[in-house]
Amino acid sequence: MARKDHASETPATQLLRREKVAFTEHLYDYVDRGGTAESSRQLGVDEHHVVKTLVMQDESARPLIVLMHGDCQVSLKNLAREIGCKKVEPCAPEVAQRHSGYLVGGTSPFGTRKEMPVYVEHSVLELEKIYINGGRRGYLVGLAPQVLSTLLGARAVRCAAS
Numbered sequence: 001m002a003r004k005d006h007a008s009e010t011p012a013t014q015l016l017r018r019e020k021v022a023f024t025e026h027l028y029d030y031v032d033r034g035g036t037a038e039s040s041r042q043l044g045v046d047e048h049h050v051v052k053t054l055v056m057q058d059e060s061a062r063p064l065i066v067l068m069h070g071d072c073q074v075s076l077k078n079l080a081r082e083i084g085c086k087k088v089e090p091c092a093p094e095v096a097q098r099h100s101g102y103l104v105g106g107t108s109p110f111g112t113r114k115e116m117p118v119y120v121e122h123s124v125l126e127l128e129k130i131y132i133n134g135g136r137r138g139y140l141v142g143l144a145p146q147v148l149s150t151l152l153g154a155r156a157v158r159c160a161a162s
Contacts, residue, residue, distance in 0.1 A: 010108065010111065010134055010135030010136050010139075011101065011108075011110070011111030011112075011113075011135055012108035012109075012110035012111040012133070012134050012135035012141070013025075013110075013111075013134055013135065013141070014111060015110045015111040015151075016110060016141065016143075016147075016151075019151055021143060021147050021151065022143065022144070023141040023142060023143040024141065024142040024143075025134065025139070025140075025141060025142075026043050026131060026139070026140040026141070026142060027138060027139055028042040028043055028138050028139075028140070029042065029138060030105065030106075030137040030138035032105070035052070035070070036050040036052055036070025036071070037070070037071075039070075039131070039140060040070060040131075043131065043140065045131055047069075047070040047071040048069050048070065048071050048072075048127075049069075049070075049127055049129065049130055049131055050069075050070035050130070050131045050132075050140065051067050051068065051069065051070065051120075051124055051130045051131065051132045051145075052067070052068055052069075052070055052133075053065060053066075053067060053107045053108060053109045053132065053133055054066045054067075054068060054074065054090065054107075055090070055091045055095075055096035055099055055100055055107060055116075056074075056076075056079075056088050056089060056090050056091060057088070057089060057090075057091050057095070058080075058083075058085040058086075058087065058088055059085060059086045059087040059088075063091060063095075063096075063099040063114065063116045064083070064088070064116050064117045064118070064119065065100075065109050065112070065116050065117070065118045065119065066079060066118075066119050066120075066121075066157075066159065067109060067118065067119070067120040067121065067124060067132070067148060067154065068121050068124070068159075068160065069121060069123070069124060069160065072121065072160040072161065073160070073161040074159050074160070074161065075159050075160065075161040075162075076088050076089060078158065078159045078160075078161075079119070079157065079159035082119070082157040082158060082159055083117075083119060083155075083157065098113075099112070099113065099114045099116065100112045100113060100114070100116075101113030101114075102133075102135055102136075103137060105137045106133060106135060106136045106137040106138075106139070107133055107135075108132065108133045108134055108135040108141075109132070109133075109148070109152055109154075110135070110151070110152070111135060117153075117155070118148070118152045118153065118154040118155070119154065119155050119156075119157045119159070120145075120148050120149075120154040120155070120156055120157070121156075121157065121158070121159060121160050122156040122157065122158055123160075124145055124148070125145045125146065125148065125149065125156055126145075127145050128144075129142055129143065129144060129145075130142070130143065130144075130145045
């Protein structure tokens, strides 16, 4: 299970501490392509409460971040419609890394290299607590979902695939 109790600082945790955001740290053994199913299993939390950070781009290759429940998929068509774009698609891993400053699998919406608009599935904001990447593979932070709106200016959207 968890390797240790504390992770070293990341740009994400530096931002959270600087802004005095209360959060808990959750380390797990990263499994390549394990995704939120693996992290939720190891940490013993509901996958619906684990939020994945997806770096995408619009038709003009402008990057954006989408935050989605771990057990849901993003409808690209619904997302494009919600944010007023013709098309949205996932960034290639190396492009996502260049925009965010994080390795894919360790992408946090906090402390990104480039400032990007953030969109969050509306029902994520209704949860009591979420677990979201802390800026390193195998490392989630637990916090109140309202932080996504107050700190990141995340806009609620309805883009989960049904």
